[in-house]
Amino acid sequence: MSTTRSEHQEQHGDAAALALSFSGVTKAFGERTVLHGVDLDIAENEFVALLGKSGSGKTTILRIAAGLDDATAGAALVNPRRTVVFQEPRLVPSLRVSANVALGLAGDSVRARARDALREVRLDELSGSWPGILSGGEQQRVAIARAIVREPRLMLLDEPFAALDALTRLEMQNLLFTLREHHGFATLLVTHDVEEAVYLADRVIVLVDGVIDVDLDVRHLGTERSRTQPEFIAIVERLLGELGVDLTRY
Numbered sequence: 001m002s003t004t005r006s007e008h009q010e011q012h013g014d015a016a017a018l019a020l021s022f023s024g025v026t027k028a029f030g031e032r033t034v035l036h037g038v039d040l041d042i043a044e045n046e047f048v049a050l051l052g053k054s055g056s057g058k059t060t061i062l063r064i065a066a067g068l069d070d071a072t073a074g075a076a077l078v079n080p081r082r083t084v085v086f087q088e089p090r091l092v093p094s095l096r097v098s099a100n101v102a103l104g105l106a107g108d109s110v111r112a113r114a115r116d117a118l119r120e121v122r123l124d125e126l127s128g129s130w131p132g133i134l135s136g137g138e139q140q141r142v143a144i145a146r147a148i149v150r151e152p153r154l155m156l157l158d159e160p161f162a163a164l165d166a167l168t169r170l171e172m173q174n175l176l177f178t179l180r181e182h183h184g185f186a187t188l189l190v191t192h193d194v195e196e197a198v199y200l201a202d203r204v205i206v207l208v209d210g211v212i213d214v215d216l217d218v219r220h221l222g223t224e225r226s227r228t229q230p231e232f233i234a235i236v237e238r239l240l241g242e243l244g245v246d247l248t249r250y
């Protein structure tokens with residue numbers, strides 16, 4: 001059973017600055033155990049990238065963090081001010097872009113907040129458009145605007161840029177970096193892209209068969225990172241090795 005952060009604070013009387021705290025989180029689907037006692041803390045404002053082979057349990061962790069699924073055992077304590085962005089933008093086709101961003105929000109200031117969020121993702125000119133005419137990258141920016149307008153303290157992202165072309169993906173990585181600097185939300189980013197993980201994160205973790213195998217602090221790379229830094233390349237190669245990727249040609 002997962003518990004909310006406020007319940008956690010009531011139980012422990014401490015308001016430790018964590019956006020997420022998993023302790024011994026286990027998840028089974030029927031007979032099959034997918035997560036085997038995952039321990040993971042994410043501090044407020046911290047950016048954690050989660051790597052792992054297909055089927056290793058990354059989305060399962062994210063769904064539990066999002067409250068979309070319960071752990072079978074262990075405690076998943078998560079700041080309730082969390083929001084999720086998936087690989088596909090999941091926009092409502094019958095609502096204009098601005099209405100998609102404002103969906104589910106109430107109050108007088110909603111229109112202005114939606115407009116501000118769209119400006120932040122540089123889409124204000126398309127606020128009156130239908131989602132269907134937008135490019136994939138633009139649709140994903142709408143999905144991100146819909147997330148930030150809710151002012152989350154924890155942003156959960158499941159391969160948000162995986163379906164985009166390589167150049168758009170680089171732009172989206174910089175956009176995410178800027179938004180996070182501006183808003184200060186904690187982030188859990190699931191990605192297959194090792195460079196993306198090292199470029200953006202404070203910590204990179206690798207999930208192997210439902211267990212966290214590597215938890216690597218990469219803050220020493222600084223905030224102005226370059227993919228050509230020797231130290232950057234060395235970390236990428238190490239992580240590819242952890243993921244079992246063979247870099248020799250054959």
Ligand SMILES: Nc1ncnc2c1ncn2[C@@H]1O[C@H](COP(=O)(O)OP(=O)(O)OP(=O)(O)O)[C@@H](O)[C@H]1O
Nearest residue numbers: 029030034052053054055056057058059060061192
């Ligand atoms: N609802 C479900 N019922 C049964 N099995 C499931 C369910 N959801 C996930 N699984 C299984 O759990 C394992 C982990 O799935 P998960 O989606 O977390 O992997 P992933 O690391 O996100 O993979 P990918 O990189 O391909 O997205 C997979 O073997 C999957 O088949």
Ligand SMILES: [Mg+2]
Nearest residue numbers: 058059060158
């Ligand atoms: Mg997945």
